[in-house]
Amino acid sequence: MAVYAVEITNRGVYQYNLGRRISRDVVLAARKMGRVGVAFGRYSDSPERNGIPMKWFAVIAENNDELEEQMAKYYPEVVDAAIVLDDTLLKGVESWSWDGLHPVNERVKEKGVMIVVSDQSHDELLKDVHTKDLPYKLITIPGEASFSGMWIIRDDKSEARIMGALAAALPDMISPDAVQQIFKDKADQDAAARAAKQMVTRVVEPGEGNPAEPYRYELPVWQDLTEYGIAVVGMGKGGGYHGGKEGYEPTRSTTFRKHLSRTFRPMTNFDACTQTRDCWLNCPDEAYNVTPDGFFETDYGACSGCGKCAEVCPEKIIVMVPESEFEDEASVYEMWKKDKAAYKKFFDEKSAKGWFAGQLVGPHGYVRKGQYEEEIKKKGIK
Amino acid sequence: MVLEKAKIGEEHEALMSGCEAIAVALALADVDVLTGYPIRPYDTVINFIARLIADGQMDADLIHAEGEHSQFEIVKHACVSGARVFTGSSGVGWVFAMEPLVVTPPARIPVVAICGNRAVDDPGAFGCEHNDQYLVRDIGWMICWADTAQEALDLILMSYRVAEDPRVFLPCSLGVDGSFLTHAMNIVKLPSKAQVDKFLPRYDRGKLRLHPDNPISVAVQVNEDWLQELRRTVNEGAITSKAVVEQAAKEFYQIFGRQKDPFFEQYMTEDADMVLVGAGTLSLSVRANVRKLRKEGKKVGFVRMKWLRPFAAEEVRECLSRFKAVGVIDRDYSYGSGDFGGIMFHEMRSALYTAKKQPLVSNFICGLGGREIYEADVREMVKIMEDSIKAGTVKTPVTWVGTRSR
Numbered sequence: 001m002a003v004y005a006v007e008i009t010n011r012g013v014y015q016y017n018l019g020r021r022i023s024r025d026v027v028l029a030a031r032k033m034g035r036v037g038v039a040f041g042r043y044s045d046s047p048e049r050n051g052i053p054m055k056w057f058a059v060i061a062e063n064n065d066e067l068e069e070q071m072a073k074y075y076p077e078v079v080d081a082a083i084v085l086d087d088t089l090l091k092g093v094e095s096w097s098w099d100g101l102h103p104v105n106e107r108v109k110e111k112g113v114m115i116v117v118s119d120q121s122h123d124e125l126l127k128d129v130h131t132k133d134l135p136y137k138l139i140t141i142p143g144e145a146s147f148s149g150m151w152i153i154r155d156d157k158s159e160a161r162i163m164g165a166l167a168a169a170l171p172d173m174i175s176p177d178a179v180q181q182i183f184k185d186k187a188d189q190d191a192a193a194r195a196a197k198q199m200v201t202r203v204v205e206p207g208e209g210n211p212a213e214p215y216r217y218e219l220p221v222w223q224d225l226t227e228y229g230i231a232v233v234g235m236g237k238g239g240g241y242h243g244g245k246e247g248y249e250p251t252r253s254t255t256f257r258k259h260l261s262r263t264f265r266p267m268t269n270f271d272a273c274t275q276t277r278d279c280w281l282n283c284p285d286e287a288y289n290v291t292p293d294g295f296f297e298t299d300y301g302a303c304s305g306c307g308k309c310a311e312v313c314p315e316k317i318i319v320m321v322p323e324s325e326f327e328d329e330a331s332v333y334e335m336w337k338k339d340k341a342a343y344k345k346f347f348d349e350k351s352a353k354g355w356f357a358g359q360l361v362g363p364h365g366y367v368r369k370g371q372y373e374e375e376i377k378k379k380g381i382k
Numbered sequence: 383m384v385l386e387k388a389k390i391g392e393e394h395e396a397l398m399s400g401c402e403a404i405a406v407a408l409a410l411a412d413v414d415v416l417t418g419y420p421i422r423p424y425d426t427v428i429n430f431i432a433r434l435i436a437d438g439q440m441d442a443d444l445i446h447a448e449g450e451h452s453q454f455e456i457v458k459h460a461c462v463s464g465a466r467v468f469t470g471s472s473g474v475g476w477v478f479a480m481e482p483l484v485v486t487p488p489a490r491i492p493v494v495a496i497c498g499n500r501a502v503d504d505p506g507a508f509g510c511e512h513n514d515q516y517l518v519r520d521i522g523w524m525i526c527w528a529d530t531a532q533e534a535l536d537l538i539l540m541s542y543r544v545a546e547d548p549r550v551f552l553p554c555s556l557g558v559d560g561s562f563l564t565h566a567m568n569i570v571k572l573p574s575k576a577q578v579d580k581f582l583p584r585y586d587r588g589k590l591r592l593h594p595d596n597p598i599s600v601a602v603q604v605n606e607d608w609l610q611e612l613r614r615t616v617n618e619g620a621i622t623s624k625a626v627v628e629q630a631a632k633e634f635y636q637i638f639g640r641q642k643d644p645f646f647e648q649y650m651t652e653d654a655d656m657v658l659v660g661a662g663t664l665s666l667s668v669r670a671n672v673r674k675l676r677k678e679g680k681k682v683g684f685v686r687m688k689w690l691r692p693f694a695a696e697e698v699r700e701c702l703s704r705f706k707a708v709g710v711i712d713r714d715y716s717y718g719s720g721d722f723g724g725i726m727f728h729e730m731r732s733a734l735y736t737a738k739k740q741p742l743v744s745n746f747i748c749g750l751g752g753r754e755i756y757e758a759d760v761r762e763m764v765k766i767m768e769d770s771i772k773a774g775t776v777k778t779p780v781t782w783v784g785t786r787s788r
Contacts, residue, residue, distance in 0.1 A: 024397055037569070038567065043560070043561035
């Protein structure tokens with residue numbers, strides 16, 4: 001019996017088609033090897049919203065009975081390969097309304113692989129990826145989060161490169177030859193073959209990675225759902241900053257958090273802030289707290305990284321910085337309050353990697369006009 | 383990039399979702415008028431139809447209605463004027479169309495629709511439940527359920543054949559489970575246009591066609607001196623539809639080699655003591671777990687219902703009375719009904735009432751809101767049936783399986 005499963009984690013809308021295509025390619029390649037398969041997305045992820053983490057799966061087997069056996073449990077419990085299309089997803093994903101944070105490597109089986117598209121080093125990535133108690137292989141393919149599933153954007157060969165790497169890592173599942181067969185275009189075939197050489201592999205031992213316990217919550221039994229059980233209980237009025245008398249902090253849900261939908265987070269240059277309140281007024285997620293001295297502090301647990309604050313700030317002093325630049329969600333206001341010189345250094349360092357209003361193309365992935373073309377040119381992708 | 387363009391009309395296999403397979407069936411059936419209004423999972427069919435039309439692979443009028451009510455009204459009228467039509471919806475969208483859904487059968491208009499099964503609000507959810515399609519169970523719609531993308535394609539062709547038969551002229555709805563069928567991409571065998579043309583004649587409404595050359599009134603106002611007889615004619619169509627389904631399935635099997643059993647499909651029932659009965663994609667999990675339980679020596683089988691209207695009572699009776707115990711799986715509910723069971727449970731138990739030998743019938747409500755049906759759930763169902771057999775009576779007629787409970 002040979003049954004294989006592949007899971008693809010990507011961000012909604014702009015990587016929807018790329019994820020979908022990869023799941024299909026796995027089945028199409030398996031078909032070239034005489035196998036059968038199914039490709040499907042996680043239904044509860046949809047309607048796919050921009051930037052929200054979502055998943056695709058491909059399950060392949062030698063025959064229909066074996067496939068049915070595997071599909072009896074629709075969403076596979078273990079996968080041979082997990083593919084992550086955006087390295088900011090490595091902090092874990094939270095599905096639409098399940099039970100908390102799920103590590104991206106959660107389903108990877110012993111000696112399975114996790115393929116990540118990233119320019120970061122393995123050590124850097126492992127700061128985000130949660131630990132597992134079994135060994136697996138971490139494979140990186142150089143590149144940034146690809147937009148190439150969108151028809152308006154030029155194909156950067158991410159699809160072919162991922163399939164090439166997958167075949168090189170697990171040739172029993174998908175042979176490199178089968179991958180060559182499903183791509184009709186020579187450039188795709190070359191990209192798939194090139195990825196096998198470009199990819200960097202490292203064994204991740206048990207216990208390696210981010211040791212933090214992912215947050216979870218218990219789903220209630222039906223008897224605990226009162227007549228108000230299916231209604232979301234309204235939140236209280238809120239009050240002073242951090243429970244004090246001054247300032248203002250709205251009450252926020254401790255169950256539904258938004259941080260994992262984010263590829264960028266806002267950072268305020270408090271030294272230049274004139275307290276216009278625009279960020280606080282315009283934030284669609286009410287992610288801003290008012291501090292006793294009249295500044296506005298982002299609660300990173302409530303911020304979905306939409307970039308609205310940066311866009312509306314008349315002083316243009318809010319910068320959107322890639323999420324992968326941060327290890328925690330500590331308040332930057334408190335950092336500034338404690339040591340202004342240290343914060344200035346921190347802010348300058350991070351903002352060099354981010355964008356200010358006016359440079360905006362979109363809130364996720366490539367943010368400057370022409371950056372995508374530069375990227376393709378730099379990597380020599382034809 | 384692996385670029386694929388659907389080849390319509392050639393016999394070949396393709397990797398496609400249930401919704402895409404339905405769209406291909408519609409293109410092969412030369413549907414004239416289609417209407418859409420966005421709701422998951424129905425809208426995926428229309429997305430694909432739009433692409434087929436844009437690619438020049440299908441010639442049809444696709445109308446974007448301003449709501450589900452209009453969707454069903456538009457196709458109803460187009461169908462009276464002789465067009466082959468298609469529409470559909472899901473969950474509360476389907477419910478919003480209830481008025482045109484009700485008036486279509488008595489006017490004897492063979493609209494073919496899909497009900498992309500989705501939980502009816504509240505709370506808002508898009509997982510699969512069968513209550514939406516069951517809402518049209520009693521008003522003259524024929525209803526059936528598919529369990530794979532392949533079967534969805536097959537049953538669309540079957541639906542046109544049966545609905546447009548002048549002896550029937552009743553609308554038909556195909557139930558497709560949201561997610562499990564509509565969105566999972568499987569390898570589907572697409573038939574050739576020649577095969578489809580051989581199976582499916584042109585829609586001919588004859589004297590009932592609304593046309594300037596044939597001025598008629600449809601859907602008139604009547605009183606008690608007319609209505610009962612009119613109802614009786616609809617009933618006659620519904621009665622006749624059973625034989626028409628049987629005949630159509632027979633010919634379908636001759637041409638395509640599928641749909642051998644018209645109303646339901648039996649799996650490992652030959653020597654079974656107990657069987658589970660259900661409709662839709664829950665078959666996937668049940669079949670796999672039946673195989674597993676068989677290896678442990680438990681004599682379990684599975685009967686998958688396809689057509690619920692017309693309901694093949696005689697065949698069901700003959701089939702199910704062979705077993706010691708029958709467990710009906712409902713992916714639906716009928717709040718406050720007898721024994722507080724599900725809809726199909728009542729259908730089955732009622733059909734078995736006049737059987738010479740009656741099995742012990744119990745009911746399992748599960749898989750609501752698109753929840754998966756796991757191995758443990760199937761084991762629990764079998765355990766309950768075993769207990770019934772041992773006790774010689776049904777102690778718990780209805781069980782909510784897989785519900786988080788104390």
